[in-house]
Structure formats: structure tokens, C-alpha cells
Amino acid sequence: MEEQKVDMFILSNSKFFESHMVPQIRERLLAMDDSKWALIQTLQFKDPTTSIIVSLLAGGLGIDRFIIGDTGMGVGKLLTCGGLGIWTIVDWFMIMDATRQKNMLKLSQYL
């Protein structure tokens, strides 16, 4: 794919991915066929900022985990009062990276 398009994608979407994954994403996008560009461009990613806000407000009920698509962990948090409150606090620090990992998982289905 053209370098210009790839750089545009990286510029507007790098906040959705872990920083150490960005060079790898760039490499793989460059090596990718041009026909997939339209598809890649329409992908919707979960915003880590949204998930930290949800985690702060409703993390005790596991809503943050449900939102990023981690349903199993969400059920676990819901049934245990947010893991006795400990899991809730741990997730305030983990949820942003968890969101970025989920985004990477979504993107790598198309790469």
C-alpha cells in the first residue's frame, strides 16, 4: 500500500493501539494489498479514554469489560462485586491497555 495512506492511517489511529505495536502495524499495512484499504478505513475501534471513564464509573459491575468485548471477564466481575473491589481498582490501570489489545486483535483479523 502507498506510504502516504499508511501514514495517514497511523496518524489518525495510533492512539487506539499500544505504542510498541505501531511500527509493526505500519510494516504490515505497507505490505498489504491496496484492495483492503477501503475495509481497513471503515473499521471502528474502541476508544481507551471511553473505557477508562466507564471503568471509573461502573467498573464495579464489570461494564468496562463488557464494552471492550471481554464478556467472560465482565461476567466474572459482575458476579463477584467487581472482584471484591480489588479487581475494579486493578482494572482502572489495566483497562486502557486491554482496550488497545482488543483493537489490535480486531485489526489483525484484516491484516
Next chain:
Amino acid sequence: MTRRRLYPIIAIVCSLAYAWLFLFNHAHDEENSHVQTVCIVKNVTGVPCPSCGSTRSIFMLMQGDFLGAAKANPIGLISALVLIVAPLWLFFDLIKRRETLLEFYLTFEQFIRKKQHAIPAITLVIANWIWNIYKGY
């Protein structure tokens, strides 16, 4: 979700739960119990969360009072089942070097994500929540 991430989480959550049950039991014996609740939702808002009361439910279950446990909070019954089954399953997988628990977890995730299963589940949890608030936990 991979085996390397899921299994430590299950191990930590289960051991924390057992530690909490032990602590609660100990504090209960001493009569001057100041261990009340660790639930963030309840401590912040004063309104109980859907799973408040599961500890009491599990203790009633341990005394053989099945009906009382279900009345205290039905989620306690599910938690008790998970707390008994999950560690055994984990050990079985570790010893046999298999991934049956991970496979079950992924299947369950697929199952609960379907709309026809998710909506009844959410309704049940909300109904339980309303009941919890009504009971005044």
C-alpha cells in the same frame, strides 16, 4: 484470551475469594465485627450492587440452608458452584496439560454474547438488583 492470561486470573480470583471467606468467618466469630463490605458500589453510592449478599448466601449454604441462601442472593449459589468447580478444573488442566477450561470459557463467551441469551441474562441480573435494593442490603 489465552491460557497464559486466563489461568492466573482464575487462580488469583479464587484464592482471593477463599481468603475473603476465611477473613469474614474469622471476623464473624469475634462478635465485634468491623468487616462490613468491600463493595465499591455500595460504599460509594449506598445502594447495593447486584451481587451484594453473596457472602451471606455462601455462609448459609455452608450451614445447609439452601433456601436461605437463595433468598439472601441467588448469585451466591452460582459463585459457590464456580468456587468449587474452577480450582478443581484448573488443577485437572495443569496436571493433564490440557486446555479444557479455556475451551469452556471461550464457548461460554460465545454463548452469552448472542442476543437471545444476553437479554434474559441481563434481565435476570437487573431483577436481582431490584430485589437486592428492596431487601435493603
